[in-house]
Amino acid sequence: MSDYRNWDQLEHAHDYLLYPENIGENLSLDETCLSNGDVYTILTNKAAKGRKGALVAMVRGVATDAVSGILRRLPHRKRLSVKTVTTDLSSAMMLTVRKVFPAAKLINDRFHVQQLMSEAVDRLRIRYRWKVLDAENQAIREHRQKKKEAKSKAERERIGKWEPERMENGETLPQIVSRSKHIILKHWSKWNEQQKTRAAILFDKFPKLLEGYSLSMKLTDIFNKKSGPDEARLNLARWYNEVEKFDYMEFNKVLDTFSNHSTTIINYFEERLTNASAESFNAKIKAFRSQLRGVADLKFFMFRLARLYA
Incomplete structure (x- = not known):
């Protein structure tokens, strides 16, 4: 608990986490829902393969101005060193990449x-x-009408119950x-x-x-x-x-x-880079959340997450 109380990102952990030392040449940008509908934008380093050092940043929300405003706090020199960023087809995500990593090649996940x-x-x-x-x-209605218009019980029995047509596989x-x-x-x-x-x-x-x-x-x-x-x-x-x-x-x-x-x-x-690493990282976050049976204390959850992946 002493590590948690002395954590250098505790004050703003609810809104964002930044780990510039984890920036690599190839990054992934994605989003995930943590709790109560709160969506966070997640920036990860592909080279870490979902292990320690993978988490570069987590920012509350997906709006381009808000997210890029936080991500631009990462050192300019490091941002210019990024060669590729993969994202989904979200226009907001793509605009964020262009604003934050102007030298990087943007790749849409196949x-x-x-x-x-x-x-x-x-x-x-x-x-x-x-x-x-x-x-x-329509066939059922027509069958019912035909049966209704039948003149005798024998004719109604001949018409019988409606049966759907069955294909070769039954x-x-x-x-x-x-x-x-x-x-x-x-x-x-x-x-x-x-x-x-x-x-x-x-x-x-x-x-x-x-x-x-x-x-x-x-x-x-x-x-x-x-x-x-x-x-x-x-x-x-x-x-x-x-x-x-x-x-x-x-x-x-x-x-x-x-x-x-x-x-x-x-x-x-x-x-030939995809966003698969980001999807895998999201799955790990969800699994971690399930292990803790939800996110009761968001800041402490972010602390635990950072200890594992940052």
């Missing part, structure tokens, strides 16, 4: 870019899900569309046998969903290929044109993101 595309495909799946549910409800179409979320969110090579069967039925019924999924997988393949920035730029331009021709509103956000951030997305192919 997995957030891929996630954006996967979410677009999933929104298309949801559109089809509502369509098949509407069709099923599931109804609404069930298949509803249960296919995890299919379209991962690469086809990772499907199990049940998912392969379900996907075959799904894509046979909805060929446009197959087209959207194929475009998503094509983006993953571009990122996976060991190509340089010039080749990647050409591949992404061709892919962009295909998405544009696909012309489904669910993919407009993807197109806008590539239009607005093409340079920072393509920067990945120079260094």
Whole structure:
């Protein structure tokens, strides 16, 4: 406890922590929620690999002016020594990097870019899900009406109870569309046998969903290929044109993101750095919070965190 009371960052620990000695050439910027909805921006050093020396800064909030105001307290010379900073696709995060690390190359995390595309495909799946549910409800209404208009008991018995159409795997179409979320969110090579069967039925019924999924997988393949920035730029331009021709509103956000951030997305192919270390660090913070059964005393929590990772 004496270490805690003499801690040099105790006074402002609720609002920020700064450890300039932990700055390295390659940094990650991310955000995490600690308690009661309080969001903190976290700057980490990739070279520390999530261990001691990883934490460079933690700042309460995500607003660019507030966060960059604190981060600019880091020595100017050290900030200029930073070569790369990876972030997600948040405009606030990207602006913070540009303000604080003017000499650094900004890299958008490839997995957030891929996630954006996967979410677009999933929104298309949801559109089809509502369509098949509407069709099923309409079929039920028509069946009830037909039974209601039957002239005799024998005719009503002949009409019988409404039965949904079952596909080759025994599931109804609404069930298949509803249960296919995890299919379209991962690469086809990772499907199990049940998912392969379900996907075959799904894509046979909805060929446009197959087209959207194929475009998503094509983006993953571009990122996976060991190509340089010039080749990647050409591949992404061709892919962009295909998405544009696909012309489904669910993919407009993807197109806008590539239009607005093409340079920072393509920067990945120079260094092949991602924000995975930041995501891993966030997971460690959450696990630590769980071990302590929450954050009762925020300053003491920050002290414990700093002792582990700063």
